[in-house]
Amino acid sequence: MVDAITKAASDMAGASLLMIPNEPATALAESLLAATPGTGERRVWFGHSGSDANDAAMRVASAATGRGRFISFIGSYHGCLAGSMSISGHTAMTHSLPRPGLVLLPYPDAYRAKFSADDVLALLDYQFETTCPPEQVAAIFIEPILSDGGLIVPPDGFLKALQERCRKHGILVVLDEVKVGLGRSGKLHAYQHDGLEPDMIVFGKGLGGGLPISAIIGPAAILDHAPAFAMQTTAGNPVCTAAGQAVLDTIIGENLAAHAAAMGAKLSAGFAELAERHEIIGDVRGRGLALGVDLVTSRETRAPVAAVTTAKVIYRAYELGANFLYVGLAANVLEITPPLNVSAAEIEEGLDIIDRALADVARGIVSDASVQAFMNW
Numbered sequence: 099m100v101d102a103i104t105k106a107a108s109d110m111a112g113a114s115l116l117m118i119p120n121e122p123a124t125a126l127a128e129s130l131l132a133a134t135p136g137t138g139e140r141r142v143w144f145g146h147s148g149s150d151a152n153d154a155a156m157r158v159a160s161a162a163t164g165r166g167r168f169i170s171f172i173g174s175y176h177g178c179l180a181g182s183m184s185i186s187g188h189t190a191m192t193h194s195l196p197r198p199g200l201v202l203l204p205y206p207d208a209y210r211a212k213f214s215a216d217d218v219l220a221l222l223d224y225q226f227e228t229t230c231p232p233e234q235v236a237a238i239f240i241e242p243i244l245s246d247g248g249l250i251v252p253p254d255g256f257l258k259a260l261q262e263r264c265r266k267h268g269i270l271v272v273l274d275e276v277k278v279g280l281g282r283s284g285k286l287h288a289y290q291h292d293g294l295e296p297d298m299i300v301f302g303k304g305l306g307g308g309l310p311i312s313a314i315i316g317p318a319a320i321l322d323h324a325p326a327f328a329m330q331t332t333a334g335n336p337v338c339t340a341a342g343q344a345v346l347d348t349i350i351g352e353n354l355a356a357h358a359a360a361m362g363a364k365l366s367a368g369f370a371e372l373a374e375r376h377e378i379i380g381d382v383r384g385r386g387l388a389l390g391v392d393l394v395t396s397r398e399t400r401a402p403v404a405a406v407t408t409a410k411v412i413y414r415a416y417e418l419g420a421n422f423l424y425v426g427l428a429a430n431v432l433e434i435t436p437p438l439n440v441s442a443a444e445i446e447e448g449l450d451i452i453d454r455a456l457a458d459v460a461r462g463i464v465s466d467a468s469v470q471a472f473m474n475w
């Protein structure tokens with residue numbers, strides 16, 4: 099990455115893609131297309147963040163279909179800009195109103211099975227029959243693993259059934275791969291676990307290796323629908339796209355998806371072992387290096403722990419040297435998403451730290467006051 103960025107910085111680094119093509123952007127677009135199955139004429143759009151990419155995907159889906167409504171999931175997170183926030187369904191974001199006409203579906207959760215996959219599909223059918231005529235819906239936004247909503251892996255066949263229903267009505271299927279895409283799930287694209295064929299795919303987060311870049315892949319007929327629907331002066335700049343190229347080449351060249359699968363297996367085996375000592379661990383789930391550790395007050399009732407307990411585990415682990423976040427509608431799930439190049443030794447060290455953090459919190463050595471300032475999500 100350093101070499102790629104350095105080279106790009108000395109050649110047209112400030113050129114705007116709106117005015118003149120630059121080689122790193124063109125090359126990265128070609129590489130993303132080559133790495134992503136699809137047919138027909140396709141295009142790549144570049145932005146700066148997962149949020150702006152989802153905003154652009156919404157705008158173009160709406161413009162190209164002439165429809166103004168969207169479907170997304172309770173617990174989903176698609177970003178923090180006006181559009182992407184308005185289709186997000188996270189409890190932490192109820193400060194803002196959802197977009198008018200949005201339909202939020204429950205995401206079927208095998209561990210706390212309030213709604214089965216069939217329930218959700220029946221609910222969607224009912225929406226279509228009644229207050230949400232499908233011909234009003236531009237697109238459905240899907241996270242292939244519901245991440246901020248609690249690292250929930252969809253039941254087999256659910257997303258495919260959803261895709262079939264939407265396709266039938268000309269509703270575009272947009273896969274938000276921002277968090278779990280590009281190798282993290284153990285496959286290059288997380289939607290490949292479910293055999294989906296999305297219309298548009300959104301990439302972000304890891305793509306830039308820390309630099310701001312996002313991308314959408316979609317049909318030319320949609321992404322080229324009209325000019326001037328998503329222009330940003332510095333999007334697709336040579337430095338960020340060169341970084342993206344280096345990252346993508348490394349992920350593919352070093353087969354980091356396979357590494358993520360192997361390290362993820364080691365990590366979940368490690369958590370299974372921790373669960374033998376720590377009653378608080380109710381469930382360990384995920385794919386590859388996207389794991390959720392669900393903390394409960396009782397394994398029998400599966401009741402989530404209070405958010406303050408999760409926050410204490412996170413805070414203590416941070417003090418001991420491991421940095422991660424919590425997710426879930428009840429803020430009770432440790433989100434374990436280490437770098438794709440994490441080593442076996444680092445995983446052992448991380449598990450050790452979490453082991454100690456869980457024990458320390460159980461012993462009561464972390465005060466409520468120490469976590470109050472940051473446990474608002």
Ligand SMILES: *Cc1c(COP(=O)(O)O)cnc(C)c1O
Binds near residue numbers: 275302
């Ligand atoms: C983080 C995230 C986003 C938003 O990306 P930003 O780069 O933070 O704007 C969108 N979708 C998902 C699934 C995410 O995890």
